[in-house]
Amino acid sequence: MKGIGKYWGWVVFVVLIVAWLTSDFGPGALLALSALSTVYFFFRAPAWCGALGRDGACRNNSKGALMGCHINQHKWQKLKMVVIRERWRQLARELFPNATTALATAGGILAVMSGIASVLQPIWGKGW
Template identity: 75%
Template sequence: MCTIYFFFLAPAWCGALGRDGACRNNSKGVMMGCHLRQHKWQKLQGVVVKKRWRELRRELFPNATTALTTMGGMLALLSGAAAALQPIFGGGW
């Protein structure tokens, strides 16, 4: 649940690259663009297309607020994966 909040619902800046640099519009979550359709597609392409991973890193870590939201989402994802794997490997780690 935390992962969904951080990546798709937490308030953040869009950060998609445009003519005037990074977009400063508000967006919901670090993986969603702002109200502009092209910015939403640009963020989605960053995850799927390997050549865009460097640009996605710049978009996910442009300032402290967005970087903290991104790190929170990654930690929540890692925590969920560890909790899912714990029953497979037995007792406590």
Template identity: 75%
Template sequence: MKGFGKYWGWAVFAVLLAGWLTSDLGPGLLLTLSGVCTIYFFFLAPAWCGALGRDGACRNNSKGVMMGCHIRQHKWQKLQGAVVRKRWRELRRELFPNATTALTTMGGMLALLSGAAAALQPIFGGGW
């Protein structure tokens, strides 16, 4: 995709935030938007790889903050960092190396939190 086409997830995220602020969207739509945003931020959004290598953090382009760049080892390094407890500190450094990647990571975390809240809201009687 060229131009602003690769940033479509930010528009969905804005709709999600507006839905929470205005309470106009039901929990099903909020849950769907949260899932789409989570997938976008973690697996599709343009970001830097950030995997640790010999020369420091990798500066190749990647899709999403949880996917590495074109180097196969970097993809496994990111995935392993999310699963293996010993690598969580390194994963934190890889997810927040600069402002762009940190913003994408925070968007993904907020989308996950939004999905959990949307799923739990009808159970606890949240007004819908």
């Protein structure tokens, strides 16, 4: 996508926040908005790669906080770090190296928490 189209996830995220504040949406809509926001921030948002290489952190553009750039090895480096417990500290450093990647990471974490809350809220009996 070119231009403003690559920022569609921010619009979805704002709608998600408004949905939580107004309580006009049901749990299914909240879950769908949370899932879309999560996918956008972790796998589609414009960010820097940040994968470690011979010359330090990679400065190429990437899609999402958990994906790398066009280099095949970088594409899966961060995603593998999510699974390997010993690499979580390094993953935390790579997810917050600059403002754009930190915003994508924070948005993704908030979207995941929103999805969990939208599932648990009807179970606890508070709300819909």
